[in-house]
Every structure is written in C-alpha cells, then in structure tokens.
Amino acid sequence: MKTISENRCYGGTQGVYSHASDSCNCEMTFGVFMPEEAAHGPVPVLWFLSGLTCTHENAMTKAGAQAWAAEQGIALIFPDTSPRGADVPDDDAYDLGQGAGFYIDATTAPWDKHFKMWTYVAEELPALVGENFALDMDRQSICGHSMGGHGALTMALALPGRFRSVSAFAPICNPLNSEWGRKQFTAYWGADESQWGPHDASVLMQGEGFDGPILIDTGTDDQFTALLGTPALAQAMAEKSQQGTIRLQKGYDHSYFFIATFMEDHVAFHAEALYA
Amino acid sequence: MKTISENRCYGGTQGVYSHASDSCNCEMTFGVFMPEEAAHGPVPVLWFLSGLTCTHENAMTKAGAQAWAAEQGIALIFPDTSPRGADVPDDDAYDLGQGAGFYIDATTAPWDKHFKMWTYVAEELPALVGENFALDMDRQSICGHSMGGHGALTMALALPGRFRSVSAFAPICNPLNSEWGRKQFTAYWGADESQWGPHDASVLMQGEGFDGPILIDTGTDDQFTALLGTPALAQAMAEKSQQGTIRLQKGYDHSYFFIATFMEDHVAFHAEALYA
Structure with a gap:
C-alpha cells in the first residue's frame, strides 16, 4: 500500500x-479519514460508495x-467507483466503463478482466484497510450516492451481518428496470438476463430484508428521478415492514450540495x- | 447577469x-449562497476570497x-480570483495571470486591460450583488485563503467602515517581502517599487489598523510557511494592540481540509x- x-x-x-x-487487476486508489480517536484504539467504520463519473475524491x-x-469518532472509507488505467477497458459514455463499475463483478469480455467492483469493495478492500488502519471491523456501516447508493443497499442486503446500518442519497433502487442498470448489466454480464445477478435493492428487499435501520434521502427535484426507481424500493420496504425511513426532500436535486x-x-x- | x-x-x-x-473587461463568474432567511428580507454578507489557481468554485x-x-442566516459571495478568457493575458506559471489576480489593479501592459481585481471585488461586484440579491450591504464581513487572505485583509484595512470583521486562512501577510507578492507586483505594476500600491496587510496594519476583530488561522505544517510572512503581521498587530487573534494550528497544512x-x-x- x-x-x-x-x-x-x-x-x-x-x-x-x-x-x-488482485480483484481489479490494476492499481486502485482510495481515501480514508481517521478521526483522532483512532490514536487510542480501533474505531467504527463508515463506507461511502460514490456515483457515476466519481473517483475516490469527490465525496x-x-x-x-x-x-x-x-x-x-468514526472512520470513513472512500473507494473508487471502478478500475482505472490505460489498460482498463472504457467506453465513451459517462455511464459505462471507467467511473461506472456499478459494484458488480463483470463476467463478459472485455470487462471481466478488471471490473470486479463487488469483490473489490466487499472483500479485498475491507481486508486491506482492516490490516492497515485502526478500524473495528465488527462495527461497520455503509452509505452511498446514486450508483453508490445502489452499491450500499445491495451490499447491505446481500451480506447479512456485515453492516449495522445502511443509508443512501438518491440511490438507484431498481436497476433491473432502469437504463441505469440494464445498460451496464447487459455490458458486464451479457444479454442473457437469466445470467444476471440479484444486484437490485428492490428485488433483494423482497427476500430477507435488512437486519438494521435504513435511511434514504432523495430530492423532489432530482433531475434523474425516472432513473432511480425509488417507488419500487418504497413499495418493497413497506410490504416487508422493513425498519427504515425514506425522505423525499423538497427542492433538492442530485448534486453534492x-x-x-x-x-x-x-x-x-x-x-x-x-x-x- | x-x-x-x-x-x-x-x-x-x-x-x-x-x-x-466593466472593470475586468471580460465575462466574470461568481457564486452566491443565499440562506433561507433571505426569503423574508435582506441578510448579512460574508465574502470569501480564494487563493492562487482557484476559481469561484473551489471554496x-x-x-x-x-x-x-x-x-x-448569512449570505456567502465567492468571486473568481482573476479575469478569464482567451482574450485575457496569462502566464505558464500557476502564480501569475489567470487564477492569480492578487486583488490589485494592474497598471502595466499587457495586464492593465483586464487585471483590475481590486476594483472588481471592492466596487463592481458589491454593486451588482447588492442590486440583485436580498443582501444587507450595511452588514458585510470578509474572509479569504492564502492570496485571498491577503485580499481580505488588505480590503478590510484599506476600506474603513466597509467590513465589520475580517478573517483569513493561511493568508499571505507580507507580500512586499515574499515571492508571493513581489513577483506579481513587478508584473502588474512594473519594476519601479515607488509606484507600487500599499497592498500589504503588515504594512497597512502600521497605519490606522482595523476597526473590528480579526481572526487568522495558519497551520504549523503549512508547506508555504516561508511565503506567507505571518511573523510580520503578528508583530504589526501586537505593536498596534489590534483587536484580533492569530492561531497557529498544530499539524495543519495549506489545503481545503x-x-x-x-x-x-x-x-x-x-x-x-x-x-x-
């Protein structure tokens, strides 16, 4: 490191x-904020997964x-959103390739050599930071924005016991029914939908749900409302009686503001x- | 606008x-934050002047x-740090030309056609925002970082009655004795030092001082310590018994963090x- x-x-x-x-087969960059309490012992961890076009730096x-x-007194981990570098495949579109890893493991060429962001964020990076920083890995929570909200929610739902709480800002809630999802899944997993993974928070919510609280904030003036699929997750959470809060914040958009x-x-x- | x-x-x-x-003879961009209180009437104003290489956007x-x-319940104004555009002179150095206006009015070619940042920030922009936003221009304060700290301090000292308080992060305190100052003054005003203006906070402090409180924070690990000239201002403030506080913050550097x-x-x- x-x-x-x-x-x-x-x-x-x-x-x-x-x-x-190892998982992304390239050099990866990430940010870590350590509070001063870490000088005295391991501190809890909050992951922040970023959205399309972002690197580790934006958040x-x-x-x-x-x-x-x-x-x-909490540490923050800011992973990158995809593999990077001249050898890593890319696409001219802002929402495919570098900057758009979608927190899944690609299975089709040319993406499958590097685009393993699920394994990277769920396994490789936690092992690395757990070894190198004073982190209490028994106390982890996760948060994300947009594509990173999708990442945070799917990780929390698919890795029971890992995270104590999950939150998201304007998350992509239902990628299986959005062009922010179908486009990338088709590229990274191929056109045969029967081979697609269960990386959809609204679908996963219909399973066991999440054993902890969920907080979601989405702006009423979000310019990408139609792509987020918030209604599907709201419905699934309500049907499941999932502990959690969905707040629609009047006048706010999709930005860092x-x-x-x-x-x-x-x-x-x-x-x-x-x-x- | x-x-x-x-x-x-x-x-x-x-x-x-x-x-x-008009003063910079080009299109100028600036940021304004208006708090929700502005819906009910004019609010006080805090100016933030940025440092070298910055635009209106960084802060x-x-x-x-x-x-x-x-x-x-205070408004924030974020001016740019220089004139901009293809027609505006520039220099390859990061600390001269575009992004490096130094909050002075240039008098020598080729800079004198556009580089009028003193007039712009002290006169033109206040008139514009005072007309277009719900601002109480009788209640203004000013703050800045690095080159912008120099701008904030010199404006507060040279425009008595304008600002109620002034603060700065790692300000350039004594540009007459720094390469962050002499280089730009030589370019913008010419080599004859007798023609240079009194745009130096440490020198201005020896005059009337500032009729209000001053707050300065500078990091003990600032990588540009030698260029800032903090001792000169500290000495001048002490000699003047100027109301104010200079804090040297342990371990901090020159960054936005x-x-x-x-x-x-x-x-x-x-x-x-x-x-x-």
Missing part, C-alpha cells in the same frame, strides 16, 4: 492511498462528511447503530 | 452567475461554509460581528 497524501483534517487525518488490486472533498465523522446538506443526519444515523 | 446554475443547499440556494464586467464546493452560513476544519469557527466569528 502506498501513501499518496495525508492532510490533517478535523483533528484527524484525511489520507489517500493506492495498492495493486472526500465535497460531501463534508469528515466534520461529522470526527464528531462521532444535496448530499452535504443531509450528511450530518446520515453520519448521526450510522453512529447510533455503530455505538448501540 | 446570467444564471449558470442554482442548487438547493442547506435550505437555501447555492447559485452560480456570470456578468460582463464553494470544498470549504463547507454553507452549513454554517445557513445556521447563521484545513479550511473546512476551522470554517465553523470563522463563520461564527463573523456572525457575532454581523449581528452585534
């Missing part, structure tokens, strides 16, 4: 690191999460679960 | 606007100021003066 930068931040440290990833610099994580506005609520929500 | 974007943010609106600037997206401005960490303090400091 290489240290790219470390900056003092709210009494703790905002670092950026890179490492040779790290624009979401304002460190202020609240420092207050609560929206995320920053409600970040304090999300970190406090996770802190309650992490310190329960 | 053209609206480039408006995003709902902490109950208010973060907007980006542009206009044809607007990375400093986290809106959270605290919303809490205090440093700014964000102490932004709450700065906005609260200005709010106390603005609502006194």
